[in-house]
Amino acid sequence: MAEVRPVPRSEAWARAATERAVERVVSALDVNALLDLVDLNAVLDQVDIDRVLDRIDLDRLLGRMDLNELVKHIDLNALVEQTDLGAIIAASSSGVAGDVLDVVRSQTVGLDEFIARWIGRLRRRPYTGPPGPPGRLRSGAGQ
Amino acid sequence: MTTRAGDAVPSGAPVIIRGSLQGRYSGFASRFTAFAVDVGISLGVFLLALAAISFAALVLTGKDITWHKGDIWVIIAYAVWAFVYFAHSWAASGRTAGMALFGLRVVRDDGTDASGRRAVVRTLALPLSFLFLGLGFVGILLGDRRRALHDVIAGTAVIYSWDARAARLRFLSRG
Numbered sequence: 001m002a003e004v005r006p007v008p009r010s011e012a013w014a015r016a017a018t019e020r021a022v023e024r025v026v027s028a029l030d031v032n033a034l035l036d037l038v039d040l041n042a043v044l045d046q047v048d049i050d051r052v053l054d055r056i057d058l059d060r061l062l063g064r065m066d067l068n069e070l071v072k073h074i075d076l077n078a079l080v081e082q083t084d085l086g087a088i089i090a091a092s093s094s095g096v097a098g099d100v101l102d103v104v105r106s107q108t109v110g111l112d113e114f115i116a117r118w119i120g121r122l123r124r125r126p127y128t129g130p131p132g133p134p135g136r137l138r139s140g141a142g143q
Numbered sequence: 144m145t146t147r148a149g150d151a152v153p154s155g156a157p158v159i160i161r162g163s164l165q166g167r168y169s170g171f172a173s174r175f176t177a178f179a180v181d182v183g184i185s186l187g188v189f190l191l192a193l194a195a196i197s198f199a200a201l202v203l204t205g206k207d208i209t210w211h212k213g214d215i216w217v218i219i220a221y222a223v224w225a226f227v228y229f230a231h232s233w234a235a236s237g238r239t240a241g242m243a244l245f246g247l248r249v250v251r252d253d254g255t256d257a258s259g260r261r262a263v264v265r266t267l268a269l270p271l272s273f274l275f276l277g278l279g280f281v282g283i284l285l286g287d288r289r290r291a292l293h294d295v296i297a298g299t300a301v302i303y304s305w306d307a308r309a310a311r312l313r314f315l316s317r318g
Contacts, residue, residue: 053238099206102310105173105246119284131287133166134254134300 160292164306166254168289170303171280173245180241183226189221226266234262238304246305252288252298 112130120127192282197208232239237248237257249257249265257265272279272292279292290300 041303066204098313101244101246102313104244105305105309106310108173108176108245109164109170109303111172115284125283129169130164130303131166131217132291132300132302134168134250134252134302137166137250137254137302 163306164212164303165306167303169247169303170289171283173247173303174283174291174301177239177245177247180244181229181239184240185225186221188228189224192224193217215230230263230266233257233265234259242301246303247301248304249299249301252290252294252300254300257297257299261297261299263276265293265299268293268296271296 078081116130117127149259193210197210200206212218229239233243233249234257236243238252242248249262251257251261281289282295283289288300294300
Protein backbone atom coordinates (compact mmCIF):
# COMPACT_ATOMS: atom_id res chain seq x y z
CA MET A 1 0.00 0.00 0.00
CA ALA A 2 1.35 3.43 -1.03
CA GLU A 3 2.36 5.75 1.77
CA VAL A 4 0.22 8.94 1.98
CA ARG A 5 2.46 11.96 2.28
CA PRO A 6 0.94 14.85 4.28
CA VAL A 7 0.56 18.02 2.20
CA PRO A 8 2.40 20.96 3.75
CA ARG A 9 0.18 23.83 4.82
CA SER A 10 1.89 26.33 2.54
CA GLU A 11 1.36 24.14 -0.49
CA ALA A 12 -2.34 23.65 0.34
CA TRP A 13 -2.76 27.38 0.74
CA ALA A 14 -1.05 28.05 -2.58
CA ARG A 15 -3.26 25.50 -4.34
CA ALA A 16 -6.45 26.99 -2.88
CA ALA A 17 -5.36 30.47 -3.87
CA THR A 18 -4.63 29.31 -7.43
CA GLU A 19 -8.03 27.63 -7.74
CA ARG A 20 -9.82 30.77 -6.53
CA ALA A 21 -7.86 32.91 -8.94
CA VAL A 22 -8.71 30.61 -11.86
CA GLU A 23 -12.38 30.63 -10.83
CA ARG A 24 -12.41 34.43 -10.82
CA VAL A 25 -10.73 34.64 -14.22
CA VAL A 26 -13.13 32.13 -15.75
CA SER A 27 -16.20 33.86 -14.29
CA ALA A 28 -14.96 37.17 -15.61
CA LEU A 29 -14.45 35.75 -19.11
CA ASP A 30 -17.16 36.08 -21.78
CA VAL A 31 -16.89 32.60 -23.27
CA ASN A 32 -19.29 33.37 -26.11
CA ALA A 33 -17.24 36.35 -27.18
CA LEU A 34 -14.15 34.18 -26.99
CA LEU A 35 -15.75 31.49 -29.17
CA ASP A 36 -16.76 34.15 -31.70
CA LEU A 37 -13.10 34.87 -32.16
CA VAL A 38 -12.30 31.25 -32.95
CA ASP A 39 -12.59 30.22 -36.61
CA LEU A 40 -13.89 26.67 -36.10
CA ASN A 41 -13.81 25.89 -39.82
CA ALA A 42 -10.12 26.70 -39.93
CA VAL A 43 -9.55 24.50 -36.90
CA LEU A 44 -11.51 21.62 -38.41
CA ASP A 45 -9.60 22.00 -41.69
CA GLN A 46 -6.43 21.32 -39.79
CA VAL A 47 -7.81 18.20 -38.14
CA ASP A 48 -6.89 14.96 -39.88
CA ILE A 49 -10.03 12.91 -39.20
CA ASP A 50 -8.47 9.72 -40.60
CA ARG A 51 -5.58 10.05 -38.20
CA VAL A 52 -7.95 10.65 -35.31
CA LEU A 53 -9.99 7.58 -36.26
CA ASP A 54 -6.83 5.51 -36.56
CA ARG A 55 -6.10 6.28 -32.94
CA ILE A 56 -9.48 5.03 -31.74
CA ASP A 57 -9.44 1.41 -30.63
CA LEU A 58 -12.91 0.34 -31.76
CA ASP A 59 -12.58 -3.15 -30.30
CA ARG A 60 -11.82 -1.70 -26.91
CA LEU A 61 -14.66 0.79 -27.27
CA LEU A 62 -17.16 -1.93 -28.20
CA GLY A 63 -15.81 -4.13 -25.44
CA ARG A 64 -16.77 -1.49 -22.93
CA MET A 65 -20.30 -1.18 -24.33
CA ASP A 66 -23.04 -3.46 -23.07
CA LEU A 67 -24.91 -3.97 -26.35
CA ASN A 68 -27.54 -6.18 -24.72
CA GLU A 69 -28.36 -3.37 -22.35
CA LEU A 70 -28.52 -0.97 -25.29
CA VAL A 71 -30.90 -3.22 -27.23
CA LYS A 72 -33.19 -3.48 -24.20
CA HIS A 73 -33.81 0.26 -24.50
CA ILE A 74 -35.06 -0.08 -28.07
CA ASP A 75 -38.81 -0.51 -28.42
CA LEU A 76 -38.74 -3.17 -31.13
CA ASN A 77 -42.53 -3.41 -31.34
CA ALA A 78 -42.82 0.31 -32.05
CA LEU A 79 -40.02 0.02 -34.59
CA VAL A 80 -41.75 -2.84 -36.42
CA GLU A 81 -45.07 -0.98 -36.32
CA GLN A 82 -43.46 2.04 -37.94
CA THR A 83 -41.77 -0.06 -40.61
CA ASP A 84 -43.79 -0.68 -43.74
CA LEU A 85 -42.82 -4.33 -44.19
CA GLY A 86 -45.28 -4.72 -47.04
CA ALA A 87 -43.54 -1.98 -49.00
CA ILE A 88 -40.14 -3.58 -48.35
CA ILE A 89 -41.35 -7.00 -49.51
CA ALA A 90 -43.09 -5.48 -52.54
CA ALA A 91 -39.96 -3.52 -53.47
CA SER A 92 -37.71 -6.55 -53.20
CA SER A 93 -40.08 -8.80 -55.18
CA SER A 94 -40.62 -6.16 -57.86
CA GLY A 95 -36.83 -5.85 -58.06
CA VAL A 96 -36.55 -9.61 -58.64
CA ALA A 97 -39.33 -9.49 -61.25
CA GLY A 98 -37.56 -6.58 -62.96
CA ASP A 99 -34.30 -8.55 -63.02
CA VAL A 100 -36.02 -11.57 -64.57
CA LEU A 101 -37.65 -9.32 -67.17
CA ASP A 102 -34.29 -7.74 -68.03
CA VAL A 103 -32.70 -11.16 -68.43
CA VAL A 104 -35.52 -12.50 -70.63
CA ARG A 105 -35.48 -9.41 -72.84
CA SER A 106 -31.69 -9.37 -73.07
CA GLN A 107 -31.63 -13.02 -74.08
CA THR A 108 -34.19 -12.56 -76.84
CA VAL A 109 -32.42 -9.44 -78.11
CA GLY A 110 -29.21 -11.48 -78.12
CA LEU A 111 -31.01 -14.07 -80.22
CA ASP A 112 -32.29 -11.32 -82.54
CA GLU A 113 -28.74 -10.11 -83.03
CA PHE A 114 -27.46 -13.66 -83.54
CA ILE A 115 -30.02 -14.33 -86.28
CA ALA A 116 -29.45 -10.93 -87.89
CA ARG A 117 -25.68 -11.52 -88.01
CA TRP A 118 -26.10 -14.88 -89.69
CA ILE A 119 -28.54 -13.41 -92.21
CA GLY A 120 -25.97 -10.65 -92.84
CA ARG A 121 -23.26 -13.25 -93.46
CA LEU A 122 -25.45 -15.20 -95.86
CA ARG A 123 -26.29 -12.00 -97.73
CA ARG A 124 -22.65 -10.85 -97.50
CA ARG A 125 -23.77 -7.59 -95.99
CA PRO A 126 -22.02 -6.61 -92.75
CA TYR A 127 -24.43 -6.32 -89.84
CA THR A 128 -24.08 -3.03 -88.00
CA GLY A 129 -26.76 -3.40 -85.33
CA PRO A 130 -30.53 -3.16 -85.27
CA PRO A 131 -31.91 -0.68 -87.82
CA GLY A 132 -33.95 2.35 -86.90
CA PRO A 133 -35.35 4.23 -85.26
CA PRO A 134 -38.26 5.39 -87.47
CA GLY A 135 -38.29 9.01 -88.65
CA ARG A 136 -40.20 10.74 -85.87
CA LEU A 137 -38.37 8.80 -83.14
CA ARG A 138 -34.93 9.50 -84.58
CA SER A 139 -34.39 12.70 -82.64
CA GLY A 140 -35.25 11.13 -79.27
CA ALA A 141 -33.83 7.63 -79.56
CA GLY A 142 -30.70 5.93 -80.74
CA GLN A 143 -27.41 4.98 -79.22
CA MET B 144 -19.99 -8.93 -70.66
CA THR B 145 -20.95 -7.67 -74.08
CA THR B 146 -22.09 -9.33 -77.27
CA ARG B 147 -19.76 -9.43 -80.24
CA ALA B 148 -20.15 -10.47 -83.83
CA GLY B 149 -20.44 -14.21 -84.07
CA ASP B 150 -20.97 -14.76 -80.39
CA ALA B 151 -23.31 -17.52 -79.43
CA VAL B 152 -26.00 -16.53 -76.96
CA PRO B 153 -24.73 -17.44 -73.51
CA SER B 154 -27.07 -19.06 -71.05
CA GLY B 155 -27.66 -17.98 -67.48
CA ALA B 156 -26.12 -14.52 -67.28
CA PRO B 157 -27.99 -11.78 -69.12
CA VAL B 158 -26.73 -10.65 -72.49
CA ILE B 159 -25.68 -7.08 -71.98
CA ILE B 160 -26.48 -4.82 -74.89
CA ARG B 161 -24.05 -1.99 -75.39
CA GLY B 162 -26.38 0.88 -76.24
CA SER B 163 -30.04 1.62 -75.73
CA LEU B 164 -32.22 -0.25 -78.21
CA GLN B 165 -35.20 1.96 -77.56
CA GLY B 166 -36.93 2.87 -80.80
CA ARG B 167 -34.97 0.46 -83.01
CA TYR B 168 -36.77 -2.11 -85.14
CA SER B 169 -37.14 -5.34 -83.23
CA GLY B 170 -35.84 -8.64 -84.53
CA PHE B 171 -37.39 -11.95 -85.45
CA ALA B 172 -36.79 -13.85 -82.19
CA SER B 173 -38.35 -11.18 -79.95
CA ARG B 174 -41.38 -10.82 -82.18
CA PHE B 175 -41.90 -14.53 -82.62
CA THR B 176 -41.54 -15.26 -78.88
CA ALA B 177 -43.91 -12.42 -77.97
CA PHE B 178 -46.44 -13.72 -80.52
CA ALA B 179 -46.16 -17.25 -79.10
CA VAL B 180 -46.82 -15.87 -75.60
CA ASP B 181 -49.84 -13.94 -76.92
CA VAL B 182 -51.26 -17.02 -78.60
CA GLY B 183 -50.78 -18.93 -75.33
CA ILE B 184 -52.48 -16.19 -73.29
CA SER B 185 -55.39 -15.72 -75.69
CA LEU B 186 -55.90 -19.48 -76.00
CA GLY B 187 -55.68 -19.94 -72.22
CA VAL B 188 -58.24 -17.20 -71.56
CA PHE B 189 -60.51 -18.61 -74.30
CA LEU B 190 -60.39 -22.14 -72.85
CA LEU B 191 -61.07 -20.76 -69.37
CA ALA B 192 -64.09 -18.89 -70.76
CA LEU B 193 -65.38 -22.07 -72.40
CA ALA B 194 -64.94 -23.97 -69.15
CA ALA B 195 -66.77 -21.20 -67.25
CA ILE B 196 -69.64 -21.29 -69.76
CA SER B 197 -69.87 -25.10 -69.45
CA PHE B 198 -69.89 -24.84 -65.66
CA ALA B 199 -72.54 -22.10 -65.67
CA ALA B 200 -74.72 -24.11 -68.06
CA LEU B 201 -74.37 -27.20 -65.90
CA VAL B 202 -75.36 -25.28 -62.77
CA LEU B 203 -78.25 -23.37 -64.35
CA THR B 204 -79.78 -25.94 -66.72
CA GLY B 205 -78.32 -29.22 -65.55
CA LYS B 206 -77.07 -29.91 -69.10
CA ASP B 207 -73.42 -30.63 -69.74
CA ILE B 208 -72.00 -28.75 -72.72
CA THR B 209 -68.96 -30.28 -74.38
CA TRP B 210 -66.80 -28.30 -76.80
CA HIS B 211 -64.95 -29.82 -79.72
CA LYS B 212 -61.97 -28.02 -81.16
CA GLY B 213 -63.16 -28.84 -84.69
CA ASP B 214 -66.54 -27.23 -84.04
CA ILE B 215 -67.02 -24.31 -86.42
CA TRP B 216 -68.59 -22.13 -83.70
CA VAL B 217 -65.63 -22.69 -81.43
CA ILE B 218 -63.27 -21.71 -84.24
CA ILE B 219 -65.31 -18.61 -85.07
CA ALA B 220 -65.55 -17.64 -81.39
CA TYR B 221 -61.79 -18.01 -80.99
CA ALA B 222 -61.16 -16.00 -84.18
CA VAL B 223 -63.38 -13.19 -82.88
CA TRP B 224 -61.75 -13.28 -79.45
CA ALA B 225 -58.24 -13.29 -80.95
CA PHE B 226 -59.21 -10.34 -83.17
CA VAL B 227 -60.47 -8.40 -80.14
CA TYR B 228 -57.39 -9.34 -78.09
CA PHE B 229 -54.84 -8.21 -80.70
CA ALA B 230 -56.72 -5.26 -82.20
CA HIS B 231 -57.71 -3.79 -78.84
CA SER B 232 -54.21 -4.21 -77.39
CA TRP B 233 -52.50 -2.60 -80.39
CA ALA B 234 -55.05 0.22 -80.56
CA ALA B 235 -55.00 0.97 -76.83
CA SER B 236 -51.30 0.84 -76.02
CA GLY B 237 -49.47 -0.41 -79.10
CA ARG B 238 -48.62 -3.66 -77.33
CA THR B 239 -50.14 -6.96 -76.37
CA ALA B 240 -49.28 -8.74 -73.12
CA GLY B 241 -46.56 -10.76 -74.85
CA MET B 242 -45.11 -7.66 -76.47
CA ALA B 243 -45.11 -5.85 -73.12
CA LEU B 244 -43.21 -8.79 -71.63
CA PHE B 245 -40.53 -8.60 -74.29
CA GLY B 246 -40.45 -4.80 -74.44
CA LEU B 247 -41.90 -4.36 -77.93
CA ARG B 248 -44.37 -1.83 -79.31
CA VAL B 249 -46.30 -1.38 -82.54
CA VAL B 250 -45.98 2.09 -84.06
CA ARG B 251 -46.83 3.71 -87.35
CA ASP B 252 -44.07 3.50 -89.92
CA ASP B 253 -43.01 7.06 -89.06
CA GLY B 254 -42.65 6.17 -85.35
CA THR B 255 -45.82 7.79 -84.02
CA ASP B 256 -48.50 5.87 -82.11
CA ALA B 257 -50.50 3.35 -84.11
CA SER B 258 -54.12 4.43 -84.48
CA GLY B 259 -57.15 2.25 -83.91
CA ARG B 260 -57.75 1.93 -87.65
CA ARG B 261 -54.18 0.71 -88.28
CA ALA B 262 -54.50 -1.72 -85.37
CA VAL B 263 -57.63 -3.21 -86.92
CA VAL B 264 -56.05 -3.42 -90.39
CA ARG B 265 -52.92 -5.00 -88.92
CA THR B 266 -54.97 -7.62 -87.08
CA LEU B 267 -57.01 -8.46 -90.18
CA ALA B 268 -53.84 -8.68 -92.31
CA LEU B 269 -51.96 -10.83 -89.80
CA PRO B 270 -53.28 -14.18 -91.17
CA LEU B 271 -52.01 -13.19 -94.63
CA SER B 272 -48.43 -13.32 -93.35
CA PHE B 273 -48.91 -17.01 -92.55
CA LEU B 274 -49.86 -17.88 -96.13
CA PHE B 275 -47.32 -19.73 -98.32
CA LEU B 276 -45.44 -21.23 -95.37
CA GLY B 277 -45.16 -17.90 -93.58
CA LEU B 278 -43.63 -16.06 -96.52
CA GLY B 279 -45.05 -12.81 -95.15
CA PHE B 280 -42.64 -12.94 -92.22
CA VAL B 281 -39.51 -13.02 -94.39
CA GLY B 282 -39.50 -9.24 -94.39
CA ILE B 283 -38.63 -9.29 -90.67
CA LEU B 284 -35.44 -11.18 -91.49
CA LEU B 285 -34.45 -9.46 -94.73
CA GLY B 286 -36.11 -6.05 -94.73
CA ASP B 287 -34.29 -2.86 -93.80
CA ARG B 288 -37.10 -1.97 -91.42
CA ARG B 289 -37.85 -5.52 -90.30
CA ARG B 290 -41.50 -5.35 -91.38
CA ALA B 291 -43.74 -8.35 -92.02
CA LEU B 292 -46.43 -8.35 -94.70
CA HIS B 293 -49.13 -7.26 -92.24
CA ASP B 294 -46.90 -4.38 -91.16
CA VAL B 295 -46.53 -3.23 -94.76
CA ILE B 296 -50.28 -3.48 -95.36
CA ALA B 297 -51.17 -1.58 -92.15
CA GLY B 298 -48.29 0.91 -92.41
CA THR B 299 -46.84 -0.12 -89.06
CA ALA B 300 -43.54 -1.31 -87.60
CA VAL B 301 -42.49 -3.01 -84.38
CA ILE B 302 -39.83 -1.39 -82.25
CA TYR B 303 -38.03 -2.13 -79.00
CA SER B 304 -39.62 -0.01 -76.29
CA TRP B 305 -37.40 -0.99 -73.35
CA ASP B 306 -34.21 0.74 -72.35
CA ALA B 307 -31.41 -1.80 -72.65
CA ARG B 308 -28.89 0.71 -71.34
CA ALA B 309 -30.87 1.19 -68.13
CA ALA B 310 -31.13 -2.60 -67.77
CA ARG B 311 -27.35 -2.83 -68.16
CA LEU B 312 -26.81 -0.17 -65.50
CA ARG B 313 -29.21 -2.01 -63.16
CA PHE B 314 -27.28 -5.21 -63.77
CA LEU B 315 -23.92 -3.54 -63.12
CA SER B 316 -25.18 -1.78 -60.00
CA ARG B 317 -26.08 -5.15 -58.48
CA GLY B 318 -22.55 -6.38 -59.09
